[in-house]
Amino acid sequence: MNGRSVFAVQGDAGTVTAIASGISFDDHGDHGDIDVEAPKLTGAEIVGQKPSHFVEHDGEFAAFFDGEGVARIISEKAALEGKSDFREVKTAAPQHGVAVAYGSHVVLSEPNKEKPDELPIGIRTVDEAGTQVGDIAECPDLHGEASSGNILAFACASGLLVLTDGDDAPEIRHLAYDASLPDGKSTTLIGGRGLQYFLGNYGSDKVVLIDPTAESNAFRLIELPTRRVHFAVDSIRPKFAYVFTEDGQLHQLDVVAGKIANSLKLTDPYSMEGHWNDPRPRIAVAGDKIVVTDPLQAKLHLVNAASFAKAGEIAVEGKPYNIVAVGGSGQVHDSENKEAHSHDHGDDRVYKGYFEDDQVKDRTLSDWAGDWQSVYSYLQDGTLDPVMAHKAESGEQTADEYKAHYEIGYKTDVERITIDGDVVTFFQNGTPLKARYASDGYEILSYEKGNRGVRFIFKKTDGDADAPEFIQFSDHKIAPERADHYHLYWGDDRAALLEELTNWPTYYPSSLSAKQIVEEMMAH
Template identity: 55%
Template sequence: MRRFILGVSTLALTVGLTGPVAFAEEDVTLYRVFVGDHEAGKITAFDLGEPDKRWSFETTGQVKLYSVDEGAAIVAVQSNNDVVNFIDSGISLHAHGDHSDIDIEDPKAVEASLTGPRPFHVIDHDGKVVINFDRGGYNEIVDAHELSDGELESTRLPQARAHHGFAAPIGKHWVTTVASDAPVEGDASPKRVGMQTVKEDGTPVGEVATCTGIHGEAFSGAFLAAGCDEGVLTVTAGSDAPTFKMLNYASDLPAGGKTGTLLGAKSMQVFLGNYGAKGLVVVDPADEPHFRYIELPFRRIDFALDPANARFGYVLTEDGSLHQVDVLDGKVAKSEKVTEPYSMDGHWNDPRPRIAMAGDEIVMSDPKAGLVRRIAKDTLQEAGTIKVEGMPYNIAVAGGSGKVHEGEEGHDHSHDGGHAHDKGHDHAHDHGDEKVYKGYFEDSQIKDRPLSDYAGDWQSVYPHLKDGTLDPVWEHKAESGDKTADEWKAYYDTGYKTDVERITIEGDVVTFYRDGQPVEGHYAYDGYEILTYEKGNRGVRFIFKKTEGGDDAPAFIQFSDHRIAPEVTDHYHLYWGDDRAAILEELTNWPTYYPSSLKADEIVHEMIAH
């Protein structure tokens, strides 16, 4: 069953938005917990509200779990087994300005996995999931949105030397940790010395910013931060190159401590880090004082930040107490005993509880008790327990809150698989404040279009790409993008490729020219289809079906021209073939046509003008 939720945020500060909405709605909160076993290669998943219904996923070995892409996917890193598995959480949230859509399905394992020497740190930022392979000397950059379509697409960012580090996107740039050149004994990991800007292919740009022993990284607001022996190194995007700034530990912090794990708040620009065995530190990357130390009564086991309310973090200590930390006041606000003691003596990977936030609750694995405990975040009182077979250990949560509109359930949402599907945007109701957000539009804005929108004499731009006429376009794109001119050219070569060099459209007749030979067909409007692209934005294909004409003319043609309602076009991408559904799957080859009247240099001009 798929449920579609439209969450209208309660912006108490705004007025004059809309009148009362004319449809019934119901609040729905759904959090899905994924918990890995300490010993067995197994992940158990369940919804907090319905924990008896379970899903189980086999893995090679013990997993560390990360909820990525707003909880749309779960990454299961198996460092000791050289493999990373991915799970489509079944829950996706799409923020659209003042409302969110939530789409709920069963969780599914992504068939493909990544293998490589000792995968470890995972970065989730800007639609990318970046996994460092500590003994491979590279990062795999995974497209997060593909994961929720059940697909794994990745590119590799090589590092100069293999080490226990990370790489991260920041604005249009990339940064990676850097290891020392000094030789090491056996398979010991080399010392880490700092961070450096690199191109997406790993080519270093600029100097190494010192950050001795760099470990632990997080994003908050405009900042990326990482822990070092001497302080916390911050990075901001800048317009031309990332800017590094070292915030040295203040003299009022206990001597000898350092930060090696950082969490970044989502709703306020602030970090919470560990500091020494018994402390936490609030890191304000912009304003002084940059550090505020919070001493805990016992050694720390695990800590988390509340994504909903940046004021509070939660930390579990080895005496079995959970503490609510007030980030603004810089102190422990509340403490309650929540489990038996778990000593921090022994190996870091011994079975001990892990905590994660799930809305108004903290979920905590309790390996020795074989439980996941639910703890209310405001009172720190236990709200319930859920039995989990084996030794529940690492834990991650996907989910959120929203409003379900009556009548939305069971609404027909066709899912045509692959890339080409509509993620719950088929709101049949009229909700007054239709809006477009970051390339998102409401379906009600889409209108049928006539073939006359595309009438004219059109030339393929592919020959111009092949003969180098368009080279200035790729050079122009390379100036601001993250690809080189050659990479852009290769990308568009795949996109523009076609042997149909000219198309004319007059009345209902479309004529295709291959090597000057015309093939024509008559076409009639056959509706539109909405596609969701990997970045989450959408496009509309306007489809025309052949009514008469030679067998050589395609049965279907589909126009894509960035417009969604009647308007005469100035250029378009055309997809064609005999299988209407199969053409919709085509996303890499999009033969592109400009008016035949345009000279090559005018096309270059048009293309550069963006």
């Protein structure tokens, strides 16, 4: 979500209420402008019997009403405008269910008709007319869903159902629990940000890290010292997630290593005995702080995310329980200078390839750290057609000619790349190749149009024999700065790579959906 809206799901009142956070962003590529106003109720409400699961996907929000077996779906735009305009999709019976708006389709839980009080038994996909598409995908004891990048997952007693974009409807694959796992199942999932993974509970005193792209050994179990109270992922530092346990400790999970990296005592013990909804600590990540609620002491505990040390407390009234962090980083401009600034983008010349040699500075692999997806498949399946049409509106070629050009440029069989420290992993047709790389400087290239580009080069120091000897990044930046996307060249001949100007496989964060990638491309 973009932070502009928050929704309050009030189960006992039978109402889902939209709240404008008062925070909005204007993206300027190298930075963002942030506007902050007082939060307020928008006036949009969705009413029904026993609202439960509330899911956002690609800017649409689906509220499932257990008492009716009905999903009501509203766009963020309508909610912020105060319009209670929603579309409704019905299931066969009341259930403790869930729905997800998935492009032009909706994915819904299928009730257990023989035992209505038990959990759903699968998921059903319907089109815009509400007509079922394909067969019901089995998912016994369905409970828990999450998105990570372009992958959606549902937790079942037998494993996960993993959904990805298909030609005409979502493609569904069953990822079974590994035989090495003890008896148990996940009933709550959270999707990783920056790195593509899922974090799920597994029994009362364990969590499991799940790689949804793996064919085998997809589950890594992490034992906890006591029973789990709450867990959350870090969207800013993708390598980490956090678990709070009933002994009052906050644990930092290293997602890459698959283990607890640090633990910090924050509160008195909170027993998991009693009602499931009794007030207990909850975790949120807010910028450089991790925030943990302490309902019994009426305070919020602040933890420095970098040092994982206590960073203070905030006293509040009542019993702080659930917590949502809304915000982001940006520059605040006063109204007098705002209009002038909106038309002033000095770095546009650098982006277009016009700069001086002394502006170029060495960069480290940390600028490209994270989990990245190739956009080639999106070009092939037509997802990027609006981008090509947009280019044709102001360019010198037709949309089809642009598409043919990018067919050569984007072409690759490396569908995913992860970068963690000095380790780069290439996923070629699903098979990983891993190696360590060190900086080998940079080269400034001159092009026929008169502009220039910079290749930041890294040389293999260790790793798989088939991993390339050299990788060269080009991302329109010329000095240390976090990449929002990049073009990558790789091979065993450093000089020959510098001559390659027609094929430039392009990668965007795996956390972005296809729709978000289209929006990013059209913004440039």
